[in-house]
Amino acid sequence: MINSHKFGHFLSTTALLFLVTVHSQPSSTVAVAPSTEANALLGWKSQLPNQSRALLSSWNESSAASLCSWEGLTCDAWRSVTGLNFSHVAINGTLQGLNFLSLPNLTAIVFINCSLSGGIPSTISNLSKLTTDDLGLNSFSGGFPAFLGYITSLQYLSLSDNCFTGTIPGSISTLTNLTYLNLNGNEFSGDLSSAIRLIGSLPLQILILASNNFTGSIPSSIGELTKLTHLYLSTNMLSGSIPTEIGNMSSLVKLWLQQNQFNGPIPLEIGKLGSLWQLDLSQNYLNGSIPSAVSNLTGLSYLYLYANQLSGVIPPDVGNMQSLYTFQLLSN
Ligand SMILES: *[C@@H]1O[C@H](CO)[C@@H](O)[C@H](O)[C@H]1NC(C)=O
Ligand SMILES: *[C@@H]1O[C@H](CO)[C@@H](O)[C@H](O)[C@H]1NC(C)=O
Ligand SMILES: *[C@@H]1O[C@H](CO)[C@@H](O)[C@H](O)[C@H]1NC(C)=O
Ligand SMILES: *[C@@H]1O[C@H](CO)[C@@H](O)[C@H](O)[C@H]1NC(C)=O
Ligand SMILES: *[C@@H]1O[C@H](CO)[C@@H](O)[C@H](O)[C@H]1NC(C)=O
Ligand SMILES: *[C@@H]1O[C@H](CO)[C@@H](O)[C@H](O)[C@H]1NC(C)=O
Ligand SMILES: *[C@@H]1O[C@H](CO)[C@@H](O)[C@H](O)[C@H]1NC(C)=O
Ligand SMILES: *[C@@H]1O[C@H](CO)[C@@H](O)[C@H](O)[C@H]1NC(C)=O
Ligand SMILES: *[C@@H]1O[C@H](CO)[C@@H](O)[C@H](O)[C@H]1NC(C)=O
Ligand SMILES: *[C@@H]1O[C@H](CO)[C@@H](O)[C@H](O)[C@H]1NC(C)=O
Ligand SMILES: *[C@@H]1O[C@H](CO)[C@@H](O)[C@H](O)[C@H]1NC(C)=O
Ligand SMILES: *[C@@H]1O[C@H](CO)[C@@H](O)[C@H](O)[C@H]1NC(C)=O
Numbered sequence: 001m002i003n004s005h006k007f008g009h010f011l012s013t014t015a016l017l018f019l020v021t022v023h024s025q026p027s028s029t030v031a032v033a034p035s036t037e038a039n040a041l042l043g044w045k046s047q048l049p050n051q052s053r054a055l056l057s058s059w060n061e062s063s064a065a066s067l068c069s070w071e072g073l074t075c076d077a078w079r080s081v082t083g084l085n086f087s088h089v090a091i092n093g094t095l096q097g098l099n100f101l102s103l104p105n106l107t108a109i110v111f112i113n114c115s116l117s118g119g120i121p122s123t124i125s126n127l128s129k130l131t132t133d134d135l136g137l138n139s140f141s142g143g144f145p146a147f148l149g150y151i152t153s154l155q156y157l158s159l160s161d162n163c164f165t166g167t168i169p170g171s172i173s174t175l176t177n178l179t180y181l182n183l184n185g186n187e188f189s190g191d192l193s194s195a196i197r198l199i200g201s202l203p204l205q206i207l208i209l210a211s212n213n214f215t216g217s218i219p220s221s222i223g224e225l226t227k228l229t230h231l232y233l234s235t236n237m238l239s240g241s242i243p244t245e246i247g248n249m250s251s252l253v254k255l256w257l258q259q260n261q262f263n264g265p266i267p268l269e270i271g272k273l274g275s276l277w278q279l280d281l282s283q284n285y286l287n288g289s290i291p292s293a294v295s296n297l298t299g300l301s302y303l304y305l306y307a308n309q310l311s312g313v314i315p316p317d318v319g320n321m322q323s324l325y326t327f328q329l330l331s332n
Contacts, residue, residue, distance in 0.1 A: 034064035040102035047097035094118035113137040125150035136160040161185035182208040191216035223248035247272040271296040
């Protein structure tokens with residue numbers, strides 16, 4: 001931070017600490033050239049529509065010395081920007097003018113419901129410390145940005161509720177620290193088996209692929225996702241039967257498969273999912289009887305089986321399921 005030879009070795013530790021303090025907290029009355037980080041942010045702001053610039057009034061040249069107090073920013077102890085965090089602010093522009101190369105210490109980028117559109121700049125892939133990228137509830141479009149695969153530090157990625165299309169690229173398999181992936185509410189398409197093959201070796205705990213255009217069936221390799229606690233595949237165009245290997249997903253807490261075209265029986269192996277809390281298989285073409293193994297799920301709170309083609313009797317043990325709060329079986 002300070003070149004010690006400039007001050008000579010005769011300075012006492014106390015004096016040196018004093019100088020460090022003075023230099024690291026420039027007073028706002030002293031003219032300080034905006035840092036490269038401040039310039040990158042001001043450069044982006046200058047390209048936003050007028051009304052959005054008004055929303056970022058704390059971002060201005062005269063306050064650039066206290067950049068860390070700008071709205072939506074967080075910094076590290078060395079006053080370098082580590083987070084950009086906005087929720088429900090109608091920024092209403094694109095990220096194109098944001099030069100991520102000048103913000104190398106970003107660990108989190110959060111723009112939730114900010115009316116952002118366009119594509120994601122590829123310089124985001126140079127953020128080697130980025131762990132969280134949440135771009136949910138905007139109008140971003142285009143294909144899944146394959147260059148996100150370079151951000152191997154990523155742990156949390158949400159592109160939910162945008163206008164993305166196309167298939168999941170192979171580069172996603174390089175995100176070996178990814179525990180959370182949310183692609184809900186886009187128009188991603190392609191075969192679910194291919195997608196599961198790509199993400200199968202990631203340490204995912206939460207996988208949300210609901211409300212997209214995925215097709216094909218659930219591969220038996222789904223059983224290898226033993227760390228997964230939440231699996232949401234609802235509201236797609238999935239078909240085929242539910243593989244028995246689903247019973248190997250021993251960490252599952254929530255399993256949502258509703259609103260697809262699944263057929264065949266409910267596998268008995270579902271009874272092995274001892275941590276299951278919510279099971280929604282509604283609005284499919286499942287047939288056969290409800291396996292009595294379901295009553296083994298003593299922690300189950302929500303069981304939705306309505307709008308299928310199930311038949312037979314309700315297993316009597318279901319009456320002993322202490323936690324069961326809602327059980328819907330209509331239209332079978
Ligand atoms: C935006 O603001 C600038 C001045 O800050 C003004 O010259 C320009 O006309 C404004 N544009 C619109 C579309 O309001
Ligand atoms: C510049 O930002 C500071 C806070 O960061 C704010 O107090 C000040 O009003 C802003 N100035 C303008 C001209 O908006
Ligand atoms: C990023 O952090 C490193 C390590 O703390 C620091 O040396 C560097 O100056 C920071 N970069 C910027 C642009 O502030
Ligand atoms: C973003 O800010 C919200 C509060 O406004 C906070 O709850 C959340 O943890 C922050 N996210 C990150 C990644 O810093
Ligand atoms: C999104 O943000 C707007 C304000 O810009 C707010 O009115 C709206 O309720 C938010 N939507 C959601 C789903 O949170
Ligand atoms: C967002 O931008 C579009 C086009 O630039 C404009 O029509 C719309 O009114 C803007 N919305 C807000 C909330 O500023
Ligand atoms: C940014 O990352 C890409 C992909 O890893 C690389 O090709 C490029 O050289 C990097 N650019 C800089 C300025 O580091
Ligand atoms: C992945 O996580 C581990 C453990 O937290 C960490 O040591 C490693 O550096 C991370 N990898 C990357 C590429 O950030
Ligand atoms: C996704 O499915 C919806 C509803 O079936 C359809 O309208 C839309 O065109 C599909 N999108 C793509 C990209 O296939
Ligand atoms: C996974 O499930 C299948 C079918 O239910 C079973 O035969 C297999 O032994 C299981 N594999 C593991 C590793 O538990
Ligand atoms: C019932 O649950 C236990 C413990 O979770 C499990 O070991 C057993 O295989 C389950 N039985 C059936 C029939 O699913
Ligand atoms: C379930 O439906 C399949 C055709 O999709 C049929 O072959 C099978 O016999 C049905 N099973 C039962 C128990 O109704």
